[in-house]
Amino acid sequence: METNTLTSTGIFDLAFILNVDTQILNFASSDDTLLFVSPEQFLGKRVIEVLPTEVAAICLESIKKAFNTKASATCEYCLEIDGTAVFFKAVVSPLHDASLLSPRQAIVTIQDITRNKLQASECVELNNRFRTIFETANAGMVFANKHGIIVELNNAFAEMVGYTADELKNNHFSLFIHPGEMQDESMLLKKVADSEIHDVRLERQIKRKGGAAIWLDTTISAIRDEAGELKYFVGICTDITKLKEQKLELEALNATKDKLFSIIAHDLRNPLNVISGLVNILVTDFDKEEQRGESKQILDMLSQSTLGANILLENLLQWARAQTNSISFYPTKTELKFIADDVIHQLAGMAHAKNISLISSVKSEQPYLLDWQMISTILRNLMTNAIKFTAEGGRVELTVCAHERDISFEVKDNGIGMDKNRVNHLFDANHIQITTGTANEKGTGLGLLVCKEFAKAHGGTLTVTSETGKGSTFTLRIPQ
DSSP: OOOEEOOOOSSOSEEEEEETTOBEEEEEESOGGGGSSOHHHHTTOBHHHHSOHHHHHHHHHHHHHHHHHTSOEEEEEEEEETTEEEEEEEEEEEEOOTTOSSOOEEEEEEEEOHHHHHHHHHHHHHHHHHHHHHHHOSSEEEEEETTSBEEEEOHHHHHHHTOOHHHHTTSBGGGGBOGGGHHHHHHHHHHHHTTSSSEEEEEEEEEOTTSOEEEEEEEEEEEEOTTOOEEEEEEEEEEOHHHHHHHHHHHHHHHHHHHHHHHHHHHHHHHHHHHHHHHHHHHHTTTOGGGHHHHHHHHHHHHHHHHHHHHHHHHHHHHHHHHTTOOOOOOEEEEHHHHHHHHHHHHHHHHHHTTOEEEEOOOOOOEEEEOHHHHHHHHHHHHHHHHHTSOTTOEEEEEEEEOSSEEEEEEEEOSOOOOHHHHHTTTOGGGOOOEEOTTSOEEOSHHHHHHHHHHHHTTOEEEEEEOTTSOEEEEEEEEO
8 A cells, every 4th residue: 555645735734545444654744743643654544443432432423424425524622732722623525536435545634623613712712701791791781783773781780770681672771761862862973983083981860661861971982893883782780770869959058058058147236236236325324423334225125136146046056956967866754844944944035025924834744755955946937036036015825735755835826827838838949038127127938947947866856737827736745
């Protein structure tokens, strides 16, 4: 039998011709180390004699298939070379002879596919890593084709918009975009598609399934093929609804704060100016005998102005502390009569100046669990307002009723009362109204906001009933 070697063409790493008995007749190799044996030991040998048993079995199956089907057969196998795994692809192609019914020889070409295998393995690993990140990410991720049709999304995005993956796939992303914003959205996506901009970041309100609105912070980018053609849009979304609500709430609080401070700065200046003027009169005319008769009247006016300024400052302090959550809540066992008597005593001078009767029907000396300083502040504010908006000679009543589950404090006056619109916005910091009492006393409404915060701290409620010209009744309920 004559043996020859083929000339390597560079298309394969190893090629050889074998007969139907798998005897190797000719070969060509770009690397003799792939033979495992010397060329002399390779030529004339059968496949099973030159390859490891397991690899030979794989190759023999493909050789048998090629001869039986008279068509090419392919197999892949792995060999260890110098301690490193090397992967090969073998193609067995029968050589046809017109004079023979069946092929008697075949050519086997072998390629080293280790690099391809490693690259494929790396691709699989990268794909698995991406899939893990994609499925477990807290951020919503969604892929849409160049026409805006959703092709893939993760669980986080589905939960954000309230749809299932099946409901979203093959639907246009406009499913949850407000119609009025679609034109702007399309223009921005076109700029990304045309490479005018790399990506676009949006803070946008979208519709959840069912119509509820949420805010998403979304970055949209383009994924392109090797030729630079757009394949997909990818959107990465974060739900910022709570942040938006907090921002809006903060803006509202800041606006309220600015408005309140503006009002207070104006209203606080008046009593301080009065106090300063009265003190100057007393100092200037202190030694004048004829002036001493009027000193008592001046001191009464000074007392009233000081009390008004003090109440305003106290309310401002308490409100500021309430807004920064720095108020301490210390409920203790306290007698209701003690609180009522203390408030009546503090406001007696103010009521006397307008000849208003302060009436307390609180007789109970039984202690109840509450923060007496907060309750005292609430009642003092309510009764101060009642005095302020009651005409001279009127009356203000304080009653307390202890029930099985709560305690109710009621401050009732026969003053000027309020219309329905005023009542509806009485405890709303966004609708602060400057009011004037029956003796031109100024009111900012700050005291009622403090009352609301303190009632809330107790888990209680503060309500009002009123009618123009018929007085007002404020009711504070504290659970026990």
